[in-house]
Amino acid sequence: MSMCRKTYAEVSLNKLKNNAEQIVNALPDDKKLFAVVKADAYGHGLVPCSKAFLAGGAYGLCVALAEEGAVLRKSGVQAPILVLTPQNKDGIMLAAKNKITISLHNLSSIEHIIEASKQYGDIELHIALNTGLNRDGLNSLEELKQALLKIQNHKAIHLTGVFSHFADAENTDESFSLKQIESFKKYLEILPKGLLVHMSASAAAQHYKQAIFDAVRCGISLYGYPPLKTKTQLTPALSLMAEISGVKTINAGESVGYSCTYTANKPTKVATLAIGYADGLSRSLSNKGVVLVAGKRCPIIGSVCMDQLMVDVSGIENVKPGDTAVLIGTQGESSISTEEMASYSGTIVYEVFTALSQRLPKLYTTEE
Numbered sequence: 050m051s052m053c054r055k056t057y058a059e060v061s062l063n064k065l066k067n068n069a070e071q072i073v074n075a076l077p078d079d080k081k082l083f084a085v086v087k088a089d090a091y092g093h094g095l096v097p098c099s100k101a102f103l104a105g106g107a108y109g110l111c112v113a114l115a116e117e118g119a120v121l122r123k124s125g126v127q128a129p130i131l132v133l134t135p136q137n138k139d140g141i142m143l144a145a146k147n148k149i150t151i152s153l154h155n156l157s158s159i160e161h162i163i164e165a166s167k168q169y170g171d172i173e174l175h176i177a178l179n180t181g182l183n184r185d186g187l188n189s190l191e192e193l194k195q196a197l198l199k200i201q202n203h204k205a206i207h208l209t210g211v212f213s214h215f216a217d218a219e220n221t222d223e224s225f226s227l228k229q230i231e232s233f234k235k236y237l238e239i240l241p242k243g244l245l246v247h248m249s250a251s252a253a254a255q256h257y258k259q260a261i262f263d264a265v266r267c268g269i270s271l272y273g274y275p276p277l278k279t280k281t282q283l284t285p286a287l288s289l290m291a292e293i294s295g296v297k298t299i300n301a302g303e304s305v306g307y308s309c310t311y312t313a314n315k316p317t318k319v320a321t322l323a324i325g326y327a328d329g330l331s332r333s334l335s336n337k338g339v340v341l342v343a344g345k346r347c348p349i350i351g352s353v354c355m356d357q358l359m360v361d362v363s364g365i366e367n368v369k370p371g372d373t374a375v376l377i378g379t380q381g382e383s384s385i386s387t388e389e390m391a392s393y394s395g396t397i398v399y400e401v402f403t404a405l406s407q408r409l410p411k412l413y414t415t416e417e
Contacts, residue, residue: 055292055373056324057410060093062101064286068271069105072254075281080261082106083131083247085268086121087113092329092402093272093287094411096124102271103128111266115140118149131175131210133266135185137161145169150209152177154185156192159199166205174200175210175245180232181225182216193236210245211237212266218252219276226253230260252276274387274398285387287402288378291324293342294357296368305359306351311336318363320347322374325356329405330376331394334358338393340374343367344381347374377401 073082084107085091090098099110099121109129112118118130132144135154138161144151145165150173153159166172176196179186187193200206213233217225233248246262251270253260255277269276273285298318305311305319320342326332330353338349340360347360362368373380377387387398394401 052410054323055290055371056322056328057290057412058092058405059288059290059378059412059414060097061284061286061414061416062097063415064273064284065093065098065101065271066105068273068283068286069102069107071281071283072265072267072270073106076254076265077258077261081108081245081247081264083109083111083264083266084271085111085133085250085266087111087117087133087268088403091268091272091399092405094413095120096126097413099126100124108264111268112149115144115147115149119143119147122147122149129173133177138164141165142168145172148173150175152212153196154187156187156195156199159196162200162206163203166203171205171207173207173209175212176208176240178211178213178233178236180213180229180236182214182229184214186213190236190239193239197240208241208244210247211240212247215248215250215253215257215260218250218256226257226260230257233260255279255281269399272402285378287387289376289405290378291322291340291374291376293320293368293370293372293374294323295321295370296362297321304351306335307354308352311351316363317350317361318365318368319350319359320362320368320374322358322360323356324376324409325354325358327355327406328409330358331396331401331404333394333396334390338376338390339385340376341378341380341383341385342372342374344383346383346385 084102086099089095111131111133113134115132131150141161142165146169152175154177177186179188247264248260249265251267254265273283275283299313301315332353335352339346342362343365347362350361351359387401391398391401
């Protein structure tokens with residue numbers, strides 16, 4: 050699609066690379082980093098971001114879908130790729146075809162893995178263990194023993210790793226997370242030695258050093274938003290800009306937007322921005338969010354529309370169509386973080402990023 054509308058997300062690949070380097074450097078010696086790039090690299094762009102993280106020292110990549118891994122292989126990525134979630138037969142076959150490491154979450158999928166190994170040859174397998182999240186993964190020592198028995202006679206299936214996932218790693222009350230670590234260690238007692246063991250994602254990698262094991266799987270930290278305070282220097286890499294498409298002044302008593310949810314109490318200069326919920330912005334920003342125009346914070350007024358939104362730019366001189374407003378990022382001496390945007394919407398940074406739609410262009414830079 051040609052980019053006529055000057056509304057886009059800008060992503061700094063150097064910042065992503067540097068974030069990976071910072072995390073790798075903060076890990077104990079010989080510990081590996083898996084960069085989590087599922088959901089289009091948290092809305093930042095799957096292929097460019099994956100290559101930036103690998104350039105920054107990541108050992109491998111984690112995806113949620115075999116399809117995501119296949120896209121990476123087609124783009125030339127040769128590094129290890131682990132698909133984290135349970136896959137159906139088609140997903141297992143696609144992963145095997147593309148030499149993507151499969152994760153085993155339930156006994157019923159073993160037959161599909163065996164079939165895939167017969168069709169595509171050697172398969173690497175990581176076993177996923179449920180230690181308290183209760184979302185997926187083998188649920189007991191007995192299930193783990195059954196799984197090991199089922200795969201041990203299939204020479205093309207290579208068990209190379211094992212992992213679990215924390216449910217509450219950001220909580221200052223450590224009790225639940227510590228129980229998960231102990232549960233995981235009990236599983237490890239009956240597993241063969243030499244596996245790549247990993248449990249910690251971004252929060253636990255910062256807080257539970259005893260749960261780093263052989264590798265960590267970092268997602269949101271790599272994009273510049275560590276879930277806990279850290280001394281590691283991590284920088285947000287994505288900015289969101291929108292073109293101002295129109296400017297008008299309305300009188301006191303006039304309303305703005307659908308359903309007339311905002312009424313001016315004085316003459317108000319209104320700028321219309323060429324961005325809306327079809328681009329991934331939440332309608333919950335209506336009458337709550339802010340944007341930067343000419344380096345000043347301007348409130349969103351009225352309801353966010355599908356393709357547009359309106360802001361109060363009263364007091365800002367010389368605002369005109371074609372100017373740029375910033376929704377995430379810095380303009381002049383002012384900044385709006387993704388965390389701030391999320392707070393207005395009553396959601397989390399992850400959702401703000403992954404909601405960014407495919408019609409919103411992404412421009413990649415190599416600026417610091």
